[in-house]
Amino acid sequence: MHIDTVALLQSLGLMWKGMLSIFAVILVIYLVVTIMLRVTANHKENKPQE
Amino acid sequence: MDFILDGIRQFTWQQGLMMIIGAVLIYLAIKKELEPSLLLPMGFGAILVNIPLSGAITQSLQGIGDVTGIVEWLFHIGIEASEAMPLLLFIGIGAMIDFGPLLSNPKLLLFGGAAQFGIFMTITFAVLLGFDIRDAAAAGIIGAADGPTSILVSQVLKSKYIGAIAVAAYSYMALVPIIQPMAIKLVTTKKERAIPMPYNPKSVSKTTRILFPIIVTVIAGLVAPTSVSLVGFLMFGNLIRECGVLRALSDTAQKDLANLITLLLGITISFSMRAEQFVQLETLLIMALGLFAFVFDTIAGVLFAKLLNLFSRKNKINPMVGAAGISAFPMSARVVQRMGLQANPTNHLLMHAAGANVAGQIASVIAGGVILQLVPLLLG
Numbered sequence: 001m002h003i004d005t006v007a008l009l010q011s012l013g014l015m016w017k018g019m020l021s022i023f024a025v026i027l028v029i030y031l032v033v034t035i036m037l038r039v040t041a042n043h044k045e046n047k048p049q050e
Numbered sequence: 051m052d053f054i055l056d057g058i059r060q061f062t063w064q065q066g067l068m069m070i071i072g073a074v075l076i077y078l079a080i081k082k083e084l085e086p087s088l089l090l091p092m093g094f095g096a097i098l099v100n101i102p103l104s105g106a107i108t109q110s111l112q113g114i115g116d117v118t119g120i121v122e123w124l125f126h127i128g129i130e131a132s133e134a135m136p137l138l139l140f141i142g143i144g145a146m147i148d149f150g151p152l153l154s155n156p157k158l159l160l161f162g163g164a165a166q167f168g169i170f171m172t173i174t175f176a177v178l179l180g181f182d183i184r185d186a187a188a189a190g191i192i193g194a195a196d197g198p199t200s201i202l203v204s205q206v207l208k209s210k211y212i213g214a215i216a217v218a219a220y221s222y223m224a225l226v227p228i229i230q231p232m233a234i235k236l237v238t239t240k241k242e243r244a245i246p247m248p249y250n251p252k253s254v255s256k257t258t259r260i261l262f263p264i265i266v267t268v269i270a271g272l273v274a275p276t277s278v279s280l281v282g283f284l285m286f287g288n289l290i291r292e293c294g295v296l297r298a299l300s301d302t303a304q305k306d307l308a309n310l311i312t313l314l315l316g317i318t319i320s321f322s323m324r325a326e327q328f329v330q331l332e333t334l335l336i337m338a339l340g341l342f343a344f345v346f347d348t349i350a351g352v353l354f355a356k357l358l359n360l361f362s363r364k365n366k367i368n369p370m371v372g373a374a375g376i377s378a379f380p381m382s383a384r385v386v387q388r389m390g391l392q393a394n395p396t397n398h399l400l401m402h403a404a405g406a407n408v409a410g411q412i413a414s415v416i417a418g419g420v421i422l423q424l425v426p427l428l429l430g
Contacts, residue, residue: 002180014170014173015170018166018170021416022413022417026416041253
């Protein structure tokens with residue numbers, strides 16, 4: 001069986017770069033959402049009771 | 051009177067096989083109710099385009115020239131030229147998604163990311179089987195468990211196997227209740243499946259719900275600009291839903307737009323199910339690779355949850371929630387809920403699994419965008 005080592009290395013490069021990019025985006029979204037949840041929770045707590 | 055026999059004379063066994071495949075898809079759609087809204091139009095379309103000299107695809111008529119066929123025209127306009135159909139469908143899907151369970155527990159986003167690993171495993175495996183990086187990436191994206199993303203990515207990458215990829219993506223999505231339990235049981239014990247997870251949701255403000263789709267679009271767009279159309283249309287649909295002032299548009303996107311595009315998408319995709327393009331060994335390999343991607347996405351999600359459990363003494367995660375990080379919504383969440391109850395009748399995992407499941411929807415479109423960003427760089 002012939003294995004195209006260039007393509008194999010490309011696919012492995014795609015794997016780590018792809019997963020890194022996905023997790024980078026996910027982590028930033030996670031951080032922003034966490035901050036938003038905290039901010040909006042504090043905002044609710046500080047709101048005077050009507 | 052020879053013209054009466056023209057069609058019959060040109061009939062090939064490959065076209066006959068495609069008609070049988072079309073009939074099987076129609077059978078699965080009607081009798082087994084497997085993704086009927088897609089498989090039925092695709093099945094009927096497969097019959098339409100494989101009738102010899104079919105007027106549904108462009109034919110050259112003697113003395114007249116080319117006469118455009120409607121299915122071919124729809125394919126060129128709706129998919130090949132602009133990927134309009136899968137993208138417009140994303141508006142409807144975005145309008146249907148409630149990100150509430152995810153926003154109340156944003157950690158679940160991580161499972162969506164982890165469950166995309168099968169895509170990249172499959173790409174490597176496809177390369178080992180001899181596919182070039184373009185077709186390997188198109189096959190791997192079946193693991194996104196997201197039909198429109200699979201169609202769009204394979205089309206942008208100009209893969210020869212778009213028909214097989216669409217059939218595989220939608221068939222396996224319908225088979226999630228069969229595929230996922232097998233994959234989950236491979237890598238979990240009954241004790242792990244019985245881990246209870248109490249549900250204590252944080253309240254999510256309307257502002258957060260409105261800002262979320264905008265923030266996701268900007269962040270994903272900055273890292274992978276090619277994902278903007280995919281993520282953007284999905285999040286545009288969600289913004290229409292959450293803004294609260296476009297109820298009529300949200301309803302239209304969820305029902306009329308999604309139904310109309312789905313109706314046309316199936317029959318349009320069937321253009322790539324012509325015998326000369328579909329009947330080849332590689333089609334079977336693509337279908338097998340798609341299954342491989344689904345299984346490895348599930349396993350990767352489960353193993354990631356187990357990895358997180360190594361670092362957590364209390365509040366253990368039921369590893370099955372990781373499996374719900376694929377994009378097949380809501381089937382995957384339901385599978386996890388059912389298996390959780392089988393292992394422990396008091397264990398309700400639905401809301402956690404639903405959160406991971408919608409995270410999978412976001413992560414799958416990001417994965418699609420990342421692949422569209424990276425593969426052209428490799429092709430130089």
